[in-house]
Amino acid sequence: MIEIVARSGPMREAIRLADRVAATDANVFVTGESGAGKDALALYIHSKSARAQQSFVKIDCATLPSGLLEAELFGYERGAFTGANEAKPGRLEAAHRGTLVLDEIAYLSTDSQAKLLRVIETREFERLGGRKKVTVDARLIALTNVDLSDAVNRQSFREDLYYRLNVMHIAVPPLRERPEDLADLARAFVKSYAAKHGREATEISKEALRLLAEYQFPGNVRELANTIERAVIISSGKRLEVADLPEPIRVAAGAERRRKQPQTLAEIEAAYVQEILETTKGNKTEAARILGISRKNLYEKLARLNRKDEG
Numbered sequence: 001m002i003e004i005v006a007r008s009g010p011m012r013e014a015i016r017l018a019d020r021v022a023a024t025d026a027n028v029f030v031t032g033e034s035g036a037g038k039d040a041l042a043l044y045i046h047s048k049s050a051r052a053q054q055s056f057v058k059i060d061c062a063t064l065p066s067g068l069l070e071a072e073l074f075g076y077e078r079g080a081f082t083g084a085n086e087a088k089p090g091r092l093e094a095a096h097r098g099t100l101v102l103d104e105i106a107y108l109s110t111d112s113q114a115k116l117l118r119v120i121e122t123r124e125f126e127r128l129g130g131r132k133k134v135t136v137d138a139r140l141i142a143l144t145n146v147d148l149s150d151a152v153n154r155q156s157f158r159e160d161l162y163y164r165l166n167v168m169h170i171a172v173p174p175l176r177e178r179p180e181d182l183a184d185l186a187r188a189f190v191k192s193y194a195a196k197h198g199r200e201a202t203e204i205s206k207e208a209l210r211l212l213a214e215y216q217f218p219g220n221v222r223e224l225a226n227t228i229e230r231a232v233i234i235s236s237g238k239r240l241e242v243a244d245l246p247e248p249i250r251v252a253a254g255a256e257r258r259r260k261q262p263q264t265l266a267e268i269e270a271a272y273v274q275e276i277l278e279t280t281k282g283n284k285t286e287a288a289r290i291l292g293i294s295r296k297n298l299y300e301k302l303a304r305l306n307r308k309d310e311g
C-alpha cells in the first residue's frame with residue numbers, strides 16, 4: 001500500500017480529522033463512494049493510533065449471510081450450530097486491543113445491528129451458543145458507500161446505532177471533487193506498479209496526465225489505480241504515454257474537454273496531431289499514416305504549429 005495522498009483541501013481535511021481521532025479510542029464512521037479510499041483511511045487511522053502494533057481486523061458485512069456473519073464476528077462455542085465441532089473466537093476477539101473494520105455496515109441485519117449496538121455500549125458480548133461474557137477493547141471503524149440516513153428513514157437501519165456511529169464521521173470525497181490529488185496519486189501508482197511488474201516506467205507524460213485530469217473517474221481512486229496498473233504493464237519505456245491509457249478513458253476525456261471548453265477546428269486538429277504523435281512515440285511516418293495524410297502534409301502542419309507556438 002502506498003503512502004496516503006492528500007494534497008487537495010477536502011482530502012487534507014479528512015486526514016486532519018483522521019489524525020485527531022487516531023489519537024483517541026473513539027469509534028469512527030467513514031463514508032465515501034466506491035473506490036474513494038475508505039479502507040485506505042481506516043488503515044491510516046489504525047497505523048497512526050496507539051493500537052498500530054496490534055491487530056487490524058476486517059469483516060465484510062455485505063458478503064456473508066446474517067448467521068455466518070455473526071459466527072464470524074462474535075465467534076461460537078462448540079455445538080452452537082450443526083458443524084460447530086470446535087469453539088472458535090470471532091473477529092471481535094481477534095481485534096482485541098486493535099482495530100476492527102466493519103465494511104459495508106449498511107448490510108448488517110437488524111438482529112446483528114442490535115448485537116453490535118450492545119457491544120458498542122457495554123464492550124461485552126457472548127460467543128454464539130455461549131453464556132460467558134467476553135470483554136473486548138477494539139476500536140470500531142464502520143465503512144459505507146450508501147447513505148445510511150436514508151436507510152434509517154426506510155427503517156432498514158437502526159436509528160440509535162446510526163447516531164452512535166455518526167459521532168465521529170469522516171467523509172472521503174470522490175476523486176472528481178479533488179483534482180489536485182490526481183497527479184500525486186498517478187505518480188505514486190506508476191512507481192508502485194512498475195516495481196510490482198518489473199517495468200521501468202517511473203513517470204507519466206504531461207499529456208497523459210492532462211487526459212486523466214479530464215476524465216471523471218466514477219470508480220474513483222481504485223479506477224485510477226487499475227488504469228495505471230494496466231498502463232504500466234503495456235508500457236515499454238520510462239514514461240507512460242497517452243497511448244498506454246485505455247481507449248474509453250481517452251475518448252471520454254476528449255468528449256469532456258470539448259463539452260467544457262468548445263474549441264476551434266484548428267485547436268482540435270493541433271491537439272489531435274500531438275496526441276497521435278505521442279501514440280507513435282514521435283514516429284512521423286506512422287503518425288501520418290494514422291492521420292490519413294502525407295508525410296509532407298504532416299511536416300507542414302507541424303511547422304505551422306511551431307510557428308504559432310513561437311509567435
Ligand SMILES: Nc1ncnc2c1ncn2[C@@H]1O[C@H](COP(=O)(O)OP(=O)(O)OP(=O)(O)O)[C@@H](O)[C@H]1O
Binds near residue numbers: 005032034038040
Ligand atoms: N488517498 C489515497 N492515497 C493513496 N492511495 C489511495 C488513496 N485512496 C485510495 N487509495 C488506494 O486506492 C484503492 C481503493 O481504495 P479503497 O479500497 O480504500 O476504497 P474504498 O472506498 O474502500 O472502496 P470500496 O467502497 O469499493 O470498498 C486502494 O488500493 C487504496 O490503497
Ligand SMILES: [Mg+2]
Binds near residue numbers: 038039103
Ligand atoms: Mg473498501
